[in-house]
Amino acid sequence: MTAPAIRARNLRKNYGDVQALDGLDLTVERGEFFGLLGPNGAGKTTFINTLVGLVHKDGGDAEVFGFDVEADYREARDRIGLAPQEFNVDRFFPIIEVLEHKAGYHGIGSKEARRRAEDALKTVGIWDKRDTRFDWLSGGMKRRFVLARALVSNPDLLILDEPTAGVDVQLRHDLWDIINRMNDAGTTILLTTHYIEEAERLCDRVAIMDSGSKVEVAAPDDLMARGTDTIDLGLADPPRTAPRLDVDGVTDVTVTDDGLSVTAAGGSQTAPELVRVLERQGHHVTSLDIRRASLEEVFVDLTRDDREYAEVSA
Numbered sequence: 587m588t589a590p591a592i593r594a595r596n597l598r599k600n601y602g603d604v605q606a607l608d609g610l611d612l613t614v615e616r617g618e619f620f621g622l623l624g625p626n627g628a629g630k631t632t633f634i635n636t637l638v639g640l641v642h643k644d645g646g647d648a649e650v651f652g653f654d655v656e657a658d659y660r661e662a663r664d665r666i667g668l669a670p671q672e673f674n675v676d677r678f679f680p681i682i683e684v685l686e687h688k689a690g691y692h693g694i695g696s697k698e699a700r701r702r703a704e705d706a707l708k709t710v711g712i713w714d715k716r717d718t719r720f721d722w723l724s725g726g727m728k729r730r731f732v733l734a735r736a737l738v739s740n741p742d743l744l745i746l747d748e749p750t751a752g753v754d755v756q757l758r759h760d761l762w763d764i765i766n767r768m769n770d771a772g773t774t775i776l777l778t779t780h781y782i783e784e785a786e787r788l789c790d791r792v793a794i795m796d797s798g799s800k801v802e803v804a805a806p807d808d809l810m811a812r813g814t815d816t817i818d819l820g821l822a823d824p825p826r827t828a829p830r831l832d833v834d835g836v837t838d839v840t841v842t843d844d845g846l847s848v849t850a851a852g853g854s855q856t857a858p859e860l861v862r863v864l865e866r867q868g869h870h871v872t873s874l875d876i877r878r879a880s881l882e883e884v885f886v887d888l889t890r891d892d893r894e895y896a897e898v899s900a
């Protein structure tokens with residue numbers, strides 16, 4: 587059987603009293619575009635750092651393509667390209683040389699390293715800056731460079747820790763294109779982001795983490811289907827008080843200027859039955875608008891309880 591790209595079982599990491607990873611179980615299949623979402627401090631970066639050997643776990647197991655991240659460190663690490671959240675780049679060499687060194691670190695010979703470095707700079711669109719030092723790049727170019735450095739070893743797994751934090755819209759779209767192309771070519775992607783729209787747009791599946799463990803994992807669409815939709819119904823003669831609507835999934839009914847606003851799980855399935863029930867009660871429905879729960883709302887719902895608890899107990 588082929589091992590998945592990432593398999594973490596009961597992964598634990600403590601920093602003093604802080605349980606950064608608290609029994610995390612997570613599997614990312616080969617070829618997936620996988621998103622890791624979670625509020626600040628959820629443990630996303632700690633998890634990534636465990637995979638690349640920057641953090642030593644206190645318990646549990648983590649494997650990358652079947653290689654244990656500690657016992658088989660070299661095999662696991664050579665398969666990963668990491669674009670970290672914080673820039674940790676050698677600032678004194680021309681960036682093309684930094685890439686050549688990086689390829690060399692992964693055991694790639696000097697001629698091939700040069701070729702890979704050139705390819706990576708062209709892929710991310712900063713070829714004309716190849717002889718510049720990292721410090722002299724603009725903020726956006728630095729982001730591009732960090733991605734180039736992750737690509738230079740032709741990784742099977744590309745890990746991107748908030749790759750688009752603070753970048754402008756154009757660059758964000760450029761980075762999405764590059765990453766999508768990598769994924770289309772078969773590279774597994776693990777992406778952490780605070781831009782929920784980014785996860786919704788790019789990822790096959792997302793895991794929502796909170797307090798060091800996984801709260802949920804599903805396709806973005808499936809997660810959104812679990813949220814509560816809002817159905818706005820225009821009525822020819824709006825009632826003064828909310829009618830009783832015995833329809834599965836309805837959680838709330840309020841009167842609006844034009845008619846009713848109904849919240850329901852699975853709005854598109856509920857709406858036809860709602861219209862039937864209202865017409866049966868003698869109302870005439872003149873308009874219908876369904877607003878779907880966003881992934882952001884579902885995310886906030888899934889991670890809210892812990893935060894409220896944290897605030898109360900702080």
Ligand SMILES: Nc1ncnc2c1ncn2[C@@H]1O[C@H](COP(=O)(O)OP(=O)(O)OP(=O)(O)O)[C@@H](O)[C@H]1O
Binds near residue numbers: 606
């Ligand atoms: N080196 C460290 N020493 C002490 N505590 C740490 C260290 N690194 C992380 N932590 C703590 O571990 C917890 C998880 O942090 P981590 O950086 O993994 O979260 P995150 O989900 O990546 O957050 P963000 O979205 O803000 O980047 C936090 O409470 C953090 O303060």
